[in-house]
Amino acid sequence: MSMLINGQPGESISALDRGLAYGDGVYRTLEWCNGQPRLWRWQYARLAEDAARLCLPVPAEALLLEEMRQLTPGLERAVIKIVLTRGVGQRGYAMPEPCQPTRMISANPWDGYPATLAEHGVTVRWCQLRLASQPLLAGIKHLNRLENVLARAEWHDPAIREGLLCDQDGRVIEATMSNVYVLKDGVLLTPPLHQCGVRGAVRDWLFDCAPALGLALEETELHAGDVLAADALLLSNSLMGIWPVAQLDARVWRDFTVAQRLRQHWLAETA
């Protein structure tokens, strides 16, 4: 693992950083592939919007690209993580003015998922935890992730790759580390993320490219029954790309056509 912290090689941060004290920051995890970050246009747009919603300054795109390049010499494929925090602050919740943000970029040799998961589909489960509704934080990939930690702790079986999460009213929102899509009568449906959930870069990309693929993709409220009645169930995140779900408890799916078509398009995307 190699890391740049505010542009300098390092691997530690101040124990007074507000990223630690309050989870006061945002992050992205993404794939570095053949000399560039995959879906970078969407990753950077999401990072910038998430940072802006928390009143965090966002680094210039060129600076982030340059630092990613510094960290990946000789790496054909890597996992990149970008973390932005509000930096060191005095005790207390008030935002420091001006703030000196902390920028962390790390690169790990690729340890992502085997392609067989995308080919054969994955097994998922329902989580008991119900996501809290907070419109001021919904959609943001911020550093307050205890709900995800607790949800992921609900199972230990390594054969189960993901857990589906509902909100307090039983609406399906996402999975612990991915966005969720239901295929029904040829239309791909995904939950709105105005109250909770994380808006992933692959989800944004899908909305942008669906029309050109002749695919209808719509935001709509989904419940457990809609998931069980789906013709196919799909997951997306920046390291898995797009996975079809093969099994959810007793429910089994076998037609992965749409997931595999989207995945091929995702693999070919160079923007």
Added chain:
Amino acid sequence: MSMLINGQPGESISALDRGLAYGDGVYRTLEWCNGQPRLWRWQYARLAEDAARLCLPVPAEALLLEEMRQLTPGLERAVIKIVLTRGVGQRGYAMPEPCQPTRMISANPWDGYPATLAEHGVTVRWCQLRLASQPLLAGIKHLNRLENVLARAEWHDPAIREGLLCDQDGRVIEATMSNVYVLKDGVLLTPPLHQCGVRGAVRDWLFDCAPALGLALEETELHAGDVLAADALLLSNSLMGIWPVAQLDARVWRDFTVAQRLRQHWLAETA
């Protein structure tokens, strides 16, 4: 500022610590006074319960006391912060097994609040932000504090010392950094914290000592109207102790008798 990290002097932590990555940890802030931490019995009980709810191992009480003593030579009065995280982990939300937790204890020379605030009362406001309901996290002083950061960013007037917070249904829950109490007809009322809010050590202490003081203290749902109709409004946290509220928008209170009686008892507490 002096700090011990896992017992060693230091002031930085691994950038891979889950406290930073996910806010995966808990903390306490407390007052060191005349060679001991104030309300320690309640502080430690809360730290232990909060840690247990997140499946974090809790350090032995004697170890924490010893480290606080190491950090406070010559300091008659200090602000102590104890942070426990799930330590360094691999990428992903799954809890590392076994976990190697990170324990940070820091001491700052006292920079708490002037006593005049407790004597003359403080000015507070309502926050717009509505707290999200998450029973699995409610009451815990964990490191996911973005709601508090956003609520505290709603005002800049230094004359306003606190902001009152309601949940999504308009129930009053707490203030950004303190618990809230309404005095009505001789009974002190404070909101239940089963859905959101932080259970402060002073609040626990008040419940334990109220009977001996002949004071009725009850958990009950409170709305904005109950606050405005209160005979007195009180706030508590471990550094302010107990503050009476003198003003909330146009509403003014002048009788601080109960707050000052409780404060005297708090100042005299040596447990």
